[in-house]
Amino acid sequence: MTSLFSSPEDVRTRLAAGDYLSDGHIATTVFLADALGKPLLVEGPAGVGKTELAKAVAAATGAELVRLQCYEGLDEGRALYEWNYRKQLLRIQAAPEGQEWSDTHDDIFGEEFLLSRPLLTAIRRTEPTVLLIDETDKTDVEVEGLLLEVLSDFQVTIPELGTVTAARRPFVVLTSNATRELSEALKRRCLYLYLDYPTPEREREIVLAQVPEITEALAEQLVRTVATLRALDLKKSPSIAETLDWARTLLALEADALDEDAIARTLGVVLKHVSDQTRAAKELGLPTAESV
Amino acid sequence: MALLDRHVGFLDALRGAGLAVSLAEGLDAARALTVLDLVDREAMRAAYAATLVKRPTHRATFDTLFDLWFPAAVGDGAGGPPAERPDPPRPNLREPDPVADGMRARLFDLLLDGDEAGLRQLVRDAVATYGRSPASAPRQTWSAYAVGAALDPRTLMAGLLRAVLAGQDRGGLAERTARRTLEDRIAALQDMITAEVRRRLAEDTSAERVAKVAVRPPLEQLDILRATRKDLAELRRAVHPLARRLATRLAVKHKAGRRGRLDFRRTVRASLSTGGVPVRTFHRPRRPHKPELVVLCDVSDSVSSFAHFTLLLAYALREQFSKVRVFAFVDNLDEVTAHFAPGVDVGDAMRDLTSKADVVWVTGRTNYGRAFELFADRYPEVIGPKTALLILGDARSNYGPLALPALAKMADAARRAHWLNPEPHRDWDTGDSAASTYDRVVPMVECRNLAQLAAFIEDLA
């Protein structure tokens, strides 16, 4: 199997070239998933860059991203493949008089009538592919069983067509918010990466990369303040996405420092729950929303 | 020790500490090492972590053990022999100690810059110099305490703050942020000291021995009845996703099918385009009804940390259910729902509750019978056909009445009822425990730790 990356350092530089700032731990884990040909399960709170990591790997390697978005009620027909009944039926009705049923049958279970869904699509591709199975924890346990099957030997059996084996294994990333524990079996198949909120140093780099107009001093203040907010016991801690929104908002308001006033005016950008805002205002000694 | 022995020993230690490392995962780890540059210790750590550690709560245990089996240095490390220290060392007495003063000056700058590598080196030197406990003991031993006393980082705080703030306002946000940053660095420093002392201890004895005392069970296996304050804070974070999950599990009425009821009209209409054959069926969206929940928890002292935990659970559930009512009891019963209003700080709620709720009547010893009867008597309308009833307690009624009929009536009125008991199953029915008796009325499960709570939630059909 050809590898996408030559070393952890290679992962790091190439992801950074696409403005995804990793660290040694992330880079090594991505490198290993590729080198060992194992799916990578990325878990962590919302907005820490799990989905983005898969996209960044695709972008850095010129691979195509095939995405399976999971949700409650997702089934095999949506995840793997489905027969296009409608088209098949029309084909049956249009069958020339006197055609043998077995011929018609062969016809309608051909390629033309197959609706390929992300898992099958990814397996059949011959070009480099990143398969992103996003928010795996939202699915039901049965789908997990299906994933386990597909990810174990990267092959799919379609009774009418035979077995399709991956010509080239996709780089697989599964993400989860850990709203439920994924099965031990699935976890055993995967390499595991826990993405937590970044250190202030790394977050500052992310801010500078994504919002290049911002000054270093403001970025520094911003990530320190966000870290302070995360230390409070909030309902929803601010994510990287919210830090970035905050940076953009401050730029738009032409604020050049993050003082109490600027924070009080823009707190809604980072904290979405009113109770969290109240809490933060109290803990940080901010002027209350009404007085602004 | 050869790398292979070390590898095997490390896996054993992880398993001993409660991490379920499978054979296949062990092999994955070994394979991972073959594609990496083993000079890079952090890459090695990442390789082991990625292949063996699949829960965030196991990470701390993993790191402790990794540092013991793959130490960052040997002996005094690259820095050479330790600095001469005054003998006997009495860093906590107010005697001039130029060595300690020098280290503290270095520490000041390193904390100010947040220089991690520098801090590591300093810790290594400080432990080499001050960590050895007096030679009088027959065997050399190491202590973090003396190192902490020599460096005494807390006393540097005021000066550090002054340096960071450099004339900015005190008391404002800037100070708060600076203080937090510095406190994080000092906490990290203390962890480094502990790890370094463990490394030296392991070198003198063995990694296995140090591992035995250094490692705590992972959070989800921690016995809730033995949780400390700090554990409870961590549990609180872990309980939220579980509450969300519990709510969805309780909301699923029947696992009839993925789709809702057939939408007959739409299906027929659509079939017209396929010659009247209903090729595609349409279904009404399933309407998951938000369930109602009634929680009764025993908050007596015998289960105080469990009570704390269950109240956390109740608090988390509060946000997930359309209607939650929480009742606490010891030998009296009181509704405490109001303490859990949305947006209320859970810490405040706990304090409030213990001081204000009227849960103690005379004895202050749990009286389940009285609690159930009071509930049936005072709140007969609270449990309806849409309600899930959750009882939390150890079923130890101090040999008092059990009020089985009252409980049976409550259970019958509810859509479903469950009892979570924090005691190990083997202790049920010993002494004054009425576990089995109650179990016959409301199905009871052992719930001593997060893992069991999660399992209970997943088993809800």
Ligand SMILES: Nc1ncnc2c1ncn2[C@@H]1O[C@H](COP(=O)(O)OP(=O)(O)OP(=O)(O)O)[C@@H](O)[C@H]1O
């Ligand atoms: N390491 C990073 N470098 C650059 N940008 C990042 C990084 N991590 C996160 N981001 C930014 O944060 C945003 C949110 O990340 P993403 O959507 O991947 O989060 P997520 O972890 O998938 O969250 P969710 O659990 O809500 O799906 C991204 O759009 C990206 O702009």
Ligand SMILES: [Mg+2]
């Ligand atoms: Mg995502």
